[in-house]
Amino acid sequence: MKKKFLILGTMVFLLTSCAIIRPGETGVKQTLGEFSDEVITQGTVFYNPFVSKVIKESTQTSNIKLVLSLPSKEGLSVESEISILYRLEQSKIPSVLTNLGQEYESIITSVFRSASSDVCAKFYAKDMHSGMRATIEEEIKVKMEDNLSKQADGIELIAVLMKSIQLPMGLASSIEQKLQAEQDAMRMEFILQQATLEADRKIIEAKGERDAQKILSEGLTDELIQIRSIEAFRELSRSQNSKIIITDGKTPLLIEPNQ
Template sequence: MKNQQIGNWQSLLAGILTSLIIILSINSFVIVNPGEAGVLSILGKARDGALLEGFHIKPPFISTVDIYDVTVQKYEIPAQSSTKDLQELTAKFAINFRIDPTQAVEIRRKQGTLQNIVTKIIAPQTQESFKIAAARRTVEESITRRSELKEDFDSALGERLDKYGIIVLDTSVIDLTFSPEFARAVEEKQIAEQRAQRAVYVAQEAEQEAQAEVNRAKGKAEAQRLLAETLKAQGGELVLQKEAIEAWKMGGAQMPRVLVMGGSDKNSNSVPFIFNTGNLQN
């Protein structure tokens, strides 16, 4: 009986020892997966050197490992600022970033969790960076030169977050709005520009019409000058005779069958012009 009790105690002790060994074994290592970084803390104090992906030994029971996701994170963060011309400008940025794995220990010591990083670091630095970018231009320039606004914002944000171990990969302006007062000003400006363009068009049209009148007057004067020169030249009277006949014919008057034109004066040098007007009518 006694031997049986000793055997039972030995079996129980062996079971306890086995359990302790298993527990110790489980708590003596940690596996860090790809895309993660670990921070080892012993008795509440973070140890230098981040635990990168792979198998790591750690003291059991007195140590913990905080795991940080170092893959790309995306957050949408609102921001508001005054522009160079003191107009209110509101924006929303989509920020893609990741934690520098080598800086995980410092992030654990100073910022703590990823949520703290977003609310205490990224959000306020986004606001400050937007103020820097917006203050360099007017609200109209911020809208019409949106890419330049984004470049200034990216430069300021990247420089500010780099010292916290946060790597900015990309930003996007997903919303950019301005005050109702500026919206009305833009609308009024567009209306004024349209009216000005219309006035310019009307002025140009009037100028073109005036120039056309001048050209017509010049053409008429030139025609009269040429006609006068023709009349002075030899045979000019023939031209007048033909013009008279044409006018008579166009007027619809009954013309004589035979018409004699020319001077009957003996001293006249003009040559009599005799023809059958029936030929004209035919």
């Protein structure tokens, strides 16, 4: 019986004194409250459960989701859904745990709140809903990195994403009206351009016809008319049909074929 209890106790001790580190995880031993500098990767880790434990942390990309009211330059509040993408640098996890503890996500969130308030206060509310959004996101990320580096080294910020931005009702309506006015103005400009092109085309056509008539009238001299008359008489003389030609001797006045 004692032997069974001894075997059972040994098994329980072994089960409670080992940790399995899976892919995407790392382990750090904490002995009497102090973290080891050694980072344990995949595999089984044995430790003394009476004085030590193994803290597991993910090295995969994590996503902190927040819904915040961000201030703008004109003093408005802009509601936005935020995603903070980050991951822990494997070799620096002991530093993160030592300086920030296991609740480091709350530190990241607090740092974001401060950085986002400072950055967004420099921009107008409409900027958060336009092409300036990427600039705002990048500035928040840079400011967060600066603040986090003062507290702990080992948190890699991948991106700060502002999503589902909701502008104040009155501002949203004003922006929509402005965009509609801009579209109407662009449409009218296009119509005017088309009308101008059509008018230019008609002017060019009229000018071409006028020039053609001018050239033709200038080219019809008495000598040219006489030459054309001679050519016409010549063509008539070659015809086998009988005809009556009334002329003043210079130009044909009437040509009537005799059927």
